[in-house]
Amino acid sequence: MYRDPVESLEPLHHRQAAIRTLRVGMIGIGTVGSGTFRVLARNRADIAARAGRSIELVMVAARNLERAAGIVGDSVALTADAMHVATHPDVDVVVEVAGGTGPARDWVLAAIAHGKHVVTANKALLAVHGAEIFAAAREKGVIVAYEGAVAVSIPIIKALREGLAANRIEWVAGIINGTTNFILSKMRDEGLDFAAALAQAQALGYAEADPSFDIEGIDAAHKLTLLAANAFGMPLRFADAQVEGITALQGVDVACAEQLGYRIKLLGVARRQAAGVELRVQPVLVPAAHLMAQVNGSMNAVMVKSDAAGLTMYYGAGAGSEQTASAVIADLVDVARLDGVHAAQHVPHLGVHAHATNALAVLPRAAVYTSHYLRVPVHALDQIQAIAAGLAERKVPVHQVALAAERPGVGPQVLVLTGPVEQGALDLAVHALQARAEVAGPVSTLRVESLEG
Known part of the structure; x- marks a missing residue:
């Protein structure tokens, strides 16, 4: 029977209008938190249209309340108590962007215990405490989403879970630390030694005053751990990763690699083998003509080899306030769409597959x-x-x-x-x-x- 399209759409409009706003509480209002607030406010209508409901920041926990008020104004409730945000009944999803692995673990577990979804950009937290966090989320049937924790603006977790869902993943390799890629680019392009290139990265804000996590490869290993868990359905095995940074790399080797037709990149590699999985971060030679060798400055890139799709590559910014916010808000959109759906259907749900109890061994x-x-x-x-x-x-x-x-x-x-x-x-x-x-x-x-x- 013919039905007038206006009549058929009207009930849908009423149903959408009745869907409650997703209320967000955020812990931390630093670089990532402030970027998330700005992008949410600037693109509010587009985000709501894509999510099927409004997403509103209702509460923020910050150490410096005066600074926080200068960012969010008087439209958002402020508190110095992060646990207040994690447990408040008027918060549906907690965004944790404060960093660290101690208090952040307690906040996230408290939010999950109170039935709240969690979005985080904290790769160290998940690499170290992910098994506990994801088990708690599974038990409560809530989402823990972390796209911003892996490759910043690159939606690689979505690519692995959705775009490549039909595939058996053979390997994942990535330039997943912008600081070290900037340093290596300077060593090659300007002939600098490591110390001089690091000093330049610090002067430009690409490296922290204490850059150890970046230059020792630890940050990349945190991210690689999450990539491997998604690619192979294995538990988070950060402690088993082989990690080598770039502090011992000499300028002469950068120049010699160029002479041989290669470029040196700090690469995270997770590769499935018959006896187990390679899980390693180290500086490696990549053919100069390869796309991965063209990833310069602070940019990131991830390449995936899968059985059906073959080789695919993903490229984007490896750092930045709004770049990370883009990934955080994409996770919020997923939460908005999936809230109320059975837990087994959550796409960005667990960091490991629920059935992966005896994972592939990590090769020595x-x-x-x-x-x-x-x-x-x-x-x-x-x-x-x-x-x-x-x-x-x-x-x-x-x-x-x-x-x-x-x-x-x-x-x-x-x-x-x-x-x-x-x-x-x-x-x-x-x-x-x-x-x-x-x-x-x-x-x-x-x-x-x-x-x-």
Whole structure:
């Protein structure tokens, strides 16, 4: 029977008008919190249309109430007590953007215990306490969403859970720390050493006064832990990740990598193998022509290899107030859509799959199988073949040997690119190489990633 389209739409309009506003309480009003407030206010109508209901910030917890009032005005209730926000009956979802792993854990667990959904950009919190938090959320049937905790403006969690839901994920690799990518870009483009590039990053606000979490690879490992959990349905295994930062990286290796046609990037890699999962963060050589090698400055990128979709790549800002806010609000939109839906249907629900009780093991460092770059200081230029022979004696496949270009203050250097070899075998070969009379100093080694299908 024909039905007038206006008549058919009118009940839907009434139903939408009756849907209650999603009331948000936020803990923290710093860089991310203030960006979230601004974007929510500026794009209120578009966000409501996409969410199917209004999303309103009703309460904020802040250490400095005067500063907070200057940001949100008099339209939002303010408190210095974060637990008040976490447990207040007029708050439907708690946005935790204060950071840290101590009090933040208590606030999040309290919010969950009171039946509230949680959105957080706190990767350290989830990497360290995620198993406890997600178990509590499962029991209460609430959502814990964390897109902003992984790759800032890049919706990679949505890509893994929704866009690639039909796929078996084979590996995920990403430049997921903007600070270190900025430093490495400066070392390559301007020939700076690590200390000078770090100082420039700090002067421009890309690095904190204490940059340890970034430059030691810890921040990237937190994010990689969350990526692996989503890609493979494994528990959060941050403690088992192999983490190497860029503090020991020398400018000469950045230059030598360029000479060989590669660029050095701090890469997080989670790769499924027959015996388990590689879970590692380290500086690696990437072919200079590869898309990942073109990711410069503070930008981030994540590449995923899956069985049906093949290779896909996601690129975006790796830091920023409103860039992170974009991800936080996307999670709020999901909560608005899914609130009231059965817990099993929540898309951004658990950080691990509910059935993943006995996860794939994380492979030890010695079992990781990759190609490698070696820089070997030698006493004389004619010792290049002796180095290649020394590696061959140890069954290390040698694909390329070259002399490094001359550089002021740097003696002769032999550069080697190996074929794939287990890390344990390479370590033994390098140890033996180091003892040879031809070798004039410490041998530098880095892994090589082709990032091919």
